[in-house]
Amino acid sequence: MKNKLRELRATKEWSQSDLADRLGVSRQTVNAIEREKYDPSLPLAFKVARLFKMPIEGIFEDE
Amino acid sequence: MLYTGGMNAKPNLPEEIMFGPSYSLRANLKANTWAFVAMLLSWAGDQLLSLPRDWNVAQRAMIALVPLLISLLWVRSFIRWVRGMDEMHRRLSVEACLFATAVTLFVVSTWHILDQAGVFQPGFLPARLHLGSHFHTASFPISLVVAFYFLGYAIFSRRYK
Numbered sequence: 001m002k003n004k005l006r007e008l009r010a011t012k013e014w015s016q017s018d019l020a021d022r023l024g025v026s027r028q029t030v031n032a033i034e035r036e037k038y039d040p041s042l043p044l045a046f047k048v049a050r051l052f053k054m055p056i057e058g059i060f061e062d063e
Numbered sequence: 064m065l066y067t068g069g070m071n072a073k074p075n076l077p078e079e080i081m082f083g084p085s086y087s088l089r090a091n092l093k094a095n096t097w098a099f100v101a102m103l104l105s106w107a108g109d110q111l112l113s114l115p116r117d118w119n120v121a122q123r124a125m126i127a128l129v130p131l132l133i134s135l136l137w138v139r140s141f142i143r144w145v146r147g148m149d150e151m152h153r154r155l156s157v158e159a160c161l162f163a164t165a166v167t168l169f170v171v172s173t174w175h176i177l178d179q180a181g182v183f184q185p186g187f188l189p190a191r192l193h194l195g196s197h198f199h200t201a202s203f204p205i206s207l208v209v210a211f212y213f214l215g216y217a218i219f220s221r222r223y224k
Contacts, residue, residue: 038223
């Protein structure tokens with residue numbers, strides 16, 4: 001699944017660790033999502049959407 | 064698998080109990096203290112049972128089974144530790160556990176079948192691989208599960224790097 005997490009994180013000038021702390025996951029998980037190696041669960045996707053104040057479909061895009 | 068844990072807590076990481084740069088003694092004790100207690104009690108039980116004393120059946124059973132009962136506490140603490148991981152590491156750990164259990168069953172079954180076929184009898188391969196040898200203590204399959212867990216984790220985690 002494609003996503004804009006890396007771009008969104010860059011706009012906030014957060015490191016992967018900063019974002020991981022805000023989401024309550026590990027830095028490795030943020031890295032795996034950004035590299036599109038891992039698709040987050042629905043609760044985590046909602047958490048990401050709330051954090052960036054965007055709809056889920058504005059961040060994640062089904063291929 | 065859905066992520067339902069506390070999202071503000073620092074998640075547990077499997078690497079923290081594997082020897083390497085991320086190793087944490089605190090994490091290892093959090094996950095495995097009961098396993099260490101069970102190993103200690105198992106050793107103590109072996110020493111007790113080897114004493115020249117006339118233990119009755121109930122006493123022998125109790126001494127022999129205490130480490131197994133303690134290991135149930137370890138299973139509980141390990142499950143709690145896995146629940147404290149984030150969703151990706153929890154998935155990886157569950158996959159590694161399944162891999163470790165399946166491969167251990169396969170190895171132990173194969174070993175048993177080969178032993179039944181007489182492959183490990185004197186005159187063939189080393190006789191110390193026979194079922195009655197030290198290779199077939201209770202710690203043998205447990206050691207295999209732990210080793211295959213680490214192997215499985217290393218294999219499956221490559222998918223997400």
